[in-house]
Amino acid sequence: MRMDSSALLENRQTPHRVHTTTGKIGIFVSAQSSSSSSTPQPTGTAAMPFGNSHNQLKMKFSSEQEYPDLSKHNNHMAKVLTLALYEKLRSKQTPSGFTLDDVIQTGVDNPGHPFIMTVGCVAGDEETYEVFKELLDPVIQDRHGGYKPTDKHKTDLNPNNLKGGDDLDANYVLSTRVRTGRSVRGFCLPPHCSRGERRAVEKLSVEALGALTGDLKGKYYALKNMSEAEQQQLIDDHFLFDKPVSPLLLASGMARDWPDARGIWHNDNKTFLVWVNEEDHLRVISMQKGGNMKEVFTRFCTGLTKIEELFKNKGHSFMWNEHLGYVLTCPSNLGTGLRAGVHVKLPNLSKYRQFEEILKRLRLQKRGTGGVDTAAVGGIFDISNADRLGFSEVELVQMLVDGVKLLIEMEKRLEKGQAVEDLMPAQK
Amino acid sequence: MASMFTRVLSGRNTAVIMAGLGAGTLVSSYIMTESGVSAGEKKKLYPPSADYPDLRKHNNCMASVLTPAIYGQLRDKLTPSNWSLDQCIQTGVDNPGHPFIKTVGMVAGDEESYEVFAEIFNPVIKDRHNGYDPTTMKHPTDLDSSKITSGMFDENYVLSSRVRTGRSIRGLSLPPACTRAERREVERVVVQALSGLKDDLAGKYFSLTEMTEQEQQQLIDDHFLFDKPVSPLLTCAGMARDWPDARGIWHNNEKTFLIWINEEDHTRVISMEKGGNMKRVFERFCRGLKEVERLIQERGWEFMWNEHLGYILTCPSNLGTGLRAGVHVRLPLLSKDSRFNKILDNLRLQKRGTGGVDTAAVGDTFDISNLDRLGKSEVELVQCVIDGVNYLIDCEKKLEKGQDITITPPVAQFKK
Numbered sequence: 001m002r003m004d005s006s007a008l009l010e011n012r013q014t015p016h017r018v019h020t021t022t023g024k025i026g027i028f029v030s031a032q033s034s035s036s037s038s039t040p041q042p043t044g045t046a047a048m049p050f051g052n053s054h055n056q057l058k059m060k061f062s063s064e065q066e067y068p069d070l071s072k073h074n075n076h077m078a079k080v081l082t083l084a085l086y087e088k089l090r091s092k093q094t095p096s097g098f099t100l101d102d103v104i105q106t107g108v109d110n111p112g113h114p115f116i117m118t119v120g121c122v123a124g125d126e127e128t129y130e131v132f133k134e135l136l137d138p139v140i141q142d143r144h145g146g147y148k149p150t151d152k153h154k155t156d157l158n159p160n161n162l163k164g165g166d167d168l169d170a171n172y173v174l175s176t177r178v179r180t181g182r183s184v185r186g187f188c189l190p191p192h193c194s195r196g197e198r199r200a201v202e203k204l205s206v207e208a209l210g211a212l213t214g215d216l217k218g219k220y221y222a223l224k225n226m227s228e229a230e231q232q233q234l235i236d237d238h239f240l241f242d243k244p245v246s247p248l249l250l251a252s253g254m255a256r257d258w259p260d261a262r263g264i265w266h267n268d269n270k271t272f273l274v275w276v277n278e279e280d281h282l283r284v285i286s287m288q289k290g291g292n293m294k295e296v297f298t299r300f301c302t303g304l305t306k307i308e309e310l311f312k313n314k315g316h317s318f319m320w321n322e323h324l325g326y327v328l329t330c331p332s333n334l335g336t337g338l339r340a341g342v343h344v345k346l347p348n349l350s351k352y353r354q355f356e357e358i359l360k361r362l363r364l365q366k367r368g369t370g371g372v373d374t375a376a377v378g379g380i381f382d383i384s385n386a387d388r389l390g391f392s393e394v395e396l397v398q399m400l401v402d403g404v405k406l407l408i409e410m411e412k413r414l415e416k417g418q419a420v421e422d423l424m425p426a427q428k
Numbered sequence: 429m430a431s432m433f434t435r436v437l438s439g440r441n442t443a444v445i446m447a448g449l450g451a452g453t454l455v456s457s458y459i460m461t462e463s464g465v466s467a468g469e470k471k472k473l474y475p476p477s478a479d480y481p482d483l484r485k486h487n488n489c490m491a492s493v494l495t496p497a498i499y500g501q502l503r504d505k506l507t508p509s510n511w512s513l514d515q516c517i518q519t520g521v522d523n524p525g526h527p528f529i530k531t532v533g534m535v536a537g538d539e540e541s542y543e544v545f546a547e548i549f550n551p552v553i554k555d556r557h558n559g560y561d562p563t564t565m566k567h568p569t570d571l572d573s574s575k576i577t578s579g580m581f582d583e584n585y586v587l588s589s590r591v592r593t594g595r596s597i598r599g600l601s602l603p604p605a606c607t608r609a610e611r612r613e614v615e616r617v618v619v620q621a622l623s624g625l626k627d628d629l630a631g632k633y634f635s636l637t638e639m640t641e642q643e644q645q646q647l648i649d650d651h652f653l654f655d656k657p658v659s660p661l662l663t664c665a666g667m668a669r670d671w672p673d674a675r676g677i678w679h680n681n682e683k684t685f686l687i688w689i690n691e692e693d694h695t696r697v698i699s700m701e702k703g704g705n706m707k708r709v710f711e712r713f714c715r716g717l718k719e720v721e722r723l724i725q726e727r728g729w730e731f732m733w734n735e736h737l738g739y740i741l742t743c744p745s746n747l748g749t750g751l752r753a754g755v756h757v758r759l760p761l762l763s764k765d766s767r768f769n770k771i772l773d774n775l776r777l778q779k780r781g782t783g784g785v786d787t788a789a790v791g792d793t794f795d796i797s798n799l800d801r802l803g804k805s806e807v808e809l810v811q812c813v814i815d816g817v818n819y820l821i822d823c824e825k826k827l828e829k830g831q832d833i834t835i836t837p838p839v840a841q842f843k844k
Binding site: 108 | 473474480481482509510522608610637664668669670
């Protein structure tokens with residue numbers, strides 16, 4: 001009847017018939033039933049929300065038909081995902097229904113930048129890293145300095161192992177900060193969670209944080225309930241986070257249902273802060289003015305350890321394994337998920353021709369004081385560790401402390417018009 | 429005969445396969461994991477009440493209509509292409525709305541969405557389309573442009589005339605839900621059909637991924653180019669995924685007939701020209717639409733349409749005719765008259781700035797178009813615009829001469 005028989009239309013009719021007679025189809029297995037009468041339906045497997053949940057429909061199209069056009073793309077995912085790999089992985093799903101297309105959607109929608117290499121994929125749950133390891137292992141390896149699928153990551157949250165760090169020159173270091181993230185095992189991650197799950201994570205977190213005592217005692221501010229006064233205070237303290245605007249985050253579905261179940265917790269001293277359900281289940285931040293990284297890191301470790309204990313008391317652990325360390329939404333934050341940094345004045349050194357090279361050798365990274373992707377203002381830089389995975393927390397903070405000490409020394413030399421070549425570090 | 433496809437399991441998980449009962453060979457499997465919970469298990473852990481959205485600060489049609497009871501009934505249902513209620517309403521949850529503008533707050537992922545989720549779509553449709561009840565009423569489709577009268581406006585006032593609508597290709601998911609392959613198929617089907625248009629309708633396709641810099645600039649100068657949506661109403665619904673893959677613009681050589689492919693709908697069809705010859709614009713519109721329909725039918729495709737909802741489009745606000753017929757018209761005196769808005773109301777017309785929806789008027793030139801989409805036919809709506817705009821011009825002329833104007837009585841609603 002049709003001159004140009006479109007396989008698509010024909011294929012589509014068949015499942016249509018199947019679906020209307022047999023009702024819902026399980027996520028993992030489907031069958032055409034020859035009987036059209038009262039076949040009992042599996043109790044609904046409503047695809048857990050968001051994204052291309054209809055993986056089965058896509059299997060009727062060839063891989064070539066579904067494969068994304070990555071010709072103009074420059075991100076880690078695009079470098080790794082060949083047609084062959086797409087074909088291999090596209091029929092897979094994690095137990096909660098997260099698919100390959102869900103993993104890569106943000107990377108497809110955001111081709112990247114010629115100079116900045118973004119990751120281009122996210123995890124929807126802990127199992128993503130396992131089910132799609134053939135894509136994520138090479139991405140991780142590329143992003144994390146050659147970290148191999150067989151490597152083991154070391155976790156060390158003992159602040160006593162940090163040497164020094166309590167005496168960074170406060171004439172140069174304006175503030176000190178350490179942040180990481182934690183995911184609660186058993187719940188889907190922000191790109192994929194349902195409203196019910198996100199609320200459960202919030203409830204658990206608020207209960208756990210509510211049990212903190214001493215200098216960690218604090219209060220929770222839910223984004224959707226806070227008063228105007230509270231909101232203004234949080235803005236003034238630079239604690240408030242807002243709905244993401246970056247297309248990198250929006251395209252992965254992390255901003256759904258905003259501001260439901262999002263909030264900020266901080267201790268009364270305003271030195272320990274937890275973000276709930278922003279880009280990860282939890283983002284944990286320890287910070288204070290001045291240059292006492294030892295104190296900041298000690299509070300960080302103590303706080304994290306206490307929080308982990310409180311969660312365990314409620315029967316929940318953090319997502320962690322010996323290969324990837326702490327599991328977070330973005331592969332770039334695996335391992336420690338740790339960014340330890342300072343706001344430091346380096347007006348002379350930043351103009352020195354070898355500045356970038358020095359940072360590279362020290363395994364440090366610079367940002368503007370507005371955070372990632374901002375420019376430095378008035379010679380003040382945000383300097384932090386570049387690595388996340390393959391080094392322990394203590395090792396990363398040690399590198400930051402030692403590195404910043406050297407940078408300040410070089411700054412002082414340049415102030416006096418002295419040479420700094422002899423201070424050039426070796427590659428760490 | 430059973431055909432099954434099974435998921436590939438990773439080593440850590442244990443699969444428990446349970447056979448279904450009955451004459452059918454239906455099989456379902458529940459996957460238990462040590463740490464993760466299967467989707468099947470999640471349903472038991474999270475009843476609909478746990479997932480019910482917080483709509484207390486919301487002001488859109490979906491939020492006005494959704495109740496925990498409806499949500500409970502519909503949350504676990506899926507259309508044949510596995511589209512869910514949560515996916516329909518995500519845009520309305522993410523965009524609470526505006527105190528003065530009531531947005532719709534939900535979209536369809538496929539033709540069946542309107543059926544499977546009728547319990548919420550029907551009241552939303554009723555709210556948006558002035559009480560139109562899809563369960564009892566029928567929508568008239570009429571693309572016979574010969575019925576139009578007085579379709580030539582006074583060009584001292586009317587600067588340009590335009591009619592637009594949308595069409596969806598039956599059998600392929602809509603922009604919020606479609607896979608890349610489906611979207612590319614829409615593009616292929618439509619472009620192939622359009623290449624069969626002849627004479628004054630003959631034209632060319634410009635794919636967003638392949639157009640040259642020069643072509644792009646020309647399309648911008650012609651005001652034809654559409655860009656990646658920035659409105660969160662659209663992006664939250666997932667319509668901008670994989671941009672600009674399989675998106676493009678087709679127009680005839682005379683630049684009076686234009687089709688957008690895979691923007692907010694499978695196709696948006698636009699007929700336009702400078703001046704006030706709305707009759708000719710509508711004639712071309714109808715002829716072009718019918719010709720495109722014929723061409724896709726030759727290859728076994730058809731448009732999504734049914735007798736209750738008319739033409740099926742992504743947004744419920746565009747059901748029925750999906751038609752917006754409008755003019756850019758100068759009304760310097762009338763627009764300052766305090767009765768202007770009331771007159772527009774009674775004429776079932778809407779004003780916008782000349783930049784389109786949500787823009788303000790520049791100078792005294794307004795975009796005037798029909799308010800209604802569903803319950804009246806294309807011919808009725810275009811005639812309504814023609815009669816209405818003629819009345820507005822009449823008022824303007826009267827005011828020029830210092831004469832008084834009267835507020836016209838309200839135009840009849842659709843037959844209930």
